Amino acid sequence: MQxxxxxxxxxxxxxxxxxxxxxxxxxxxxxxxxxKAEEVGLxxxxxxxxxxxxxxPSSPTTMLGFIAARTERLQLSTATTLITxxxxxxxxxxxxxxxxxxxxxxxxxxxRGNTGPVYPWFxxxxxxxxxxxxxxxxxxxxxWREDVVDxxxxxxxxxxxxxxxxxxxxxxxxxxxxxxIRSAEIAEQAAFYGDGFFHNNIFWNKEHVQRMVELYRxxxxxxxxxxxxxxxxxxxxxxxxxxxSQDAVREFRPYFDNAPVYGHGPSLEEFTDLTALTVGSPxxxxxxxxxxxxxxxxxxxxxxxxxxxxxxxxxxxxxLDILGEEVVPVLRxxxxxxxxxxxxxxxTHASLLEAAGADEEEVAA
Amino acid sequence: MTSRRLAMxxxxxxxxxxxxxxxxxLTAATVSALxxxxxxxxxxxxxxxxxxxxxxxxxxxxxxGRALRTALDAVTGADGLIAVTPIFSASYNGLFKLFFxxxxxxxxxGKPTLIAATGGTGRHSLxxxxxxxxxxxxxxxxxxxxxxxxxxxxxxGGDRATQALDQRIARAAGExxxxxxxxxxxxxxxxxxxxxxxxxxxxxx
Numbered sequence: 001m002q003x004x005x006x007x008x009x010x011x012x013x014x015x016x017x018x019x020x021x022x023x024x025x026x027x028x029x030x031x032x033x034x035x036k037a038e039e040v041g042l043x044x045x046x047x048x049x050x051x052x053x054x055x056x057p058s059s060p061t062t063m064l065g066f067i068a069a070r071t072e073r074l075q076l077s078t079a080t081t082l083i084t085x086x087x088x089x090x091x092x093x094x095x096x097x098x099x100x101x102x103x104x105x106x107x108x109x110x111x112r113g114n115t116g117p118v119y120p121w122f123x124x125x126x127x128x129x130x131x132x133x134x135x136x137x138x139x140x141x142x143x144w145r146e147d148v149v150d151x152x153x154x155x156x157x158x159x160x161x162x163x164x165x166x167x168x169x170x171x172x173x174x175x176x177x178x179x180x181i182r183s184a185e186i187a188e189q190a191a192f193y194g195d196g197f198f199h200n201n202i203f204w205n206k207e208h209v210q211r212m213v214e215l216y217r218x219x220x221x222x223x224x225x226x227x228x229x230x231x232x233x234x235x236x237x238x239x240x241x242x243x244x245s246q247d248a249v250r251e252f253r254p255y256f257d258n259a260p261v262y263g264h265g266p267s268l269e270e271f272t273d274l275t276a277l278t279v280g281s282p283x284x285x286x287x288x289x290x291x292x293x294x295x296x297x298x299x300x301x302x303x304x305x306x307x308x309x310x311x312x313x314x315x316x317x318x319x320l321d322i323l324g325e326e327v328v329p330v331l332r333x334x335x336x337x338x339x340x341x342x343x344x345x346x347x348t349h350a351s352l353l354e355a356a357g358a359d360e361e362e363v364a365a
Numbered sequence: 366m367t368s369r370r371l372a373m374x375x376x377x378x379x380x381x382x383x384x385x386x387x388x389x390x391l392t393a394a395t396v397s398a399l400x401x402x403x404x405x406x407x408x409x410x411x412x413x414x415x416x417x418x419x420x421x422x423x424x425x426x427x428x429x430g431r432a433l434r435t436a437l438d439a440v441t442g443a444d445g446l447i448a449v450t451p452i453f454s455a456s457y458n459g460l461f462k463l464f465f466x467x468x469x470x471x472x473x474x475g476k477p478t479l480i481a482a483t484g485g486t487g488r489h490s491l492x493x494x495x496x497x498x499x500x501x502x503x504x505x506x507x508x509x510x511x512x513x514x515x516x517x518x519x520x521x522g523g524d525r526a527t528q529a530l531d532q533r534i535a536r537a538a539g540e541x542x543x544x545x546x547x548x549x550x551x552x553x554x555x556x557x558x559x560x561x562x563x564x565x566x567x568x569x570x
Contacts, residue, residue: 130566131566131569134563134566134567135567135569138567154569181427184556184557184560184561185560185561185566187560188560188561188562188563188566189563189566191563192563203426203427203428204427204428205428205429205430205431205434208428211557212557214557215557215558215560219560223563261426262425262426263425264425265421265422265425265426266419266422266425266426266430270422270430271426274428274430274431
């Protein structure tokens, strides 16, 4: 089980004192949070990608490359990479470069993005959202797997004799997750390729998350990648903890009530009931997180959203300490004890390299 | 006897409300018109006032709470819809619009629909034609030609007024029943049970 954090990278005023961090402060805070994640024993840091204020992370590989240099074993990922509006050629190159710099500690999560104007800003049409996700990703796969690509699609300039450089580290492309909150087509895409499927799990009710994951698992098996319970599933979560759960609720409520996305809507209590949000003691976080397994089956990656809605850096770092000391060790033990042997771990560069070697031996023999 | 499901949506505010009263009359008349055509009817009643806060929450978060989900599913899965709103400021009220804003797109496409409204005076009656009907035209509902407006005098303005309301209700209910009977039973397509196969997505369809 990989346990980690994902960040939206929002610059939001702290509702308790009205203070808004500068972009510089927020960018450095994201780095500090990622470094802290490794320090407290987490496995993954994933950054969002946005091209409009109040978000800072427009250039994920720059940030992840910097974090790679300051960490040793942290897996670097995205949440999400805009497969719709980025040129797949540039994604192929940027992330292969990052793979080399980070010694393979890289994977990506593909998403379509949820800001309408980003499509026209990047010369695309939002009505092609699914079509772009499908065609661009099909090209991206070829760019990583074939040295020389001739390609013609409907939504991008054709390519003749194109070689994306650098080639993926050890000839092994980064593992890819596909993320979608509500589109069955994206779960289908992940299943078709035998890639991972990630549900953010915090902006949608859990009954729906369960249906999306079930669809992905069923179709993963249909496309011959293994049994449904061997599909690679990742889930989001969102927590705020204090030793005493009433203290956690009291401290987090102003951030919840004013948060982008769901602020001024449902109450913290209603949202906790409907979604993955947990505000309470570390023990409550453990129980709720383990319940995701009952909803989605044995899964491979759990990412928590810890640093949004204007929470100050100091608080986020405290939260990561609690997560690392009191939650993660228990979750690791419990998830490991519950997971049947035939359910795989999330693929890493090492496991993919080993699998590629095994395939070659099979071909040779 | 075959059977069909009707959904009745009332955006009345007061309790009891004349909007709900009109909705009940229309529903009873439609059930009876369907029975004359050999069809049994089950009715889901949706009082939008009960979902006031959760509809706002849905607009803000993008997903419905459980009770609202049930109400939305009832409308999506219905063979016919009776939608009744009070007229506020020359149009449907906010509750009514919120509900149709959070309903999944395409949910009403081709759905036999009867629109009706109540208002403080008869002078509001054309709001049904210039506000409510275009909303359902946009949603591609199959709206029956007769819309029903009830002003205060229709509830007690003497024999001629009440007879006129009765006649409009019966005519509208008959039109709705004809459309409901003519269509096969609705089965809402479920993309999570039957996704578009990926080869089809790859081929751009």
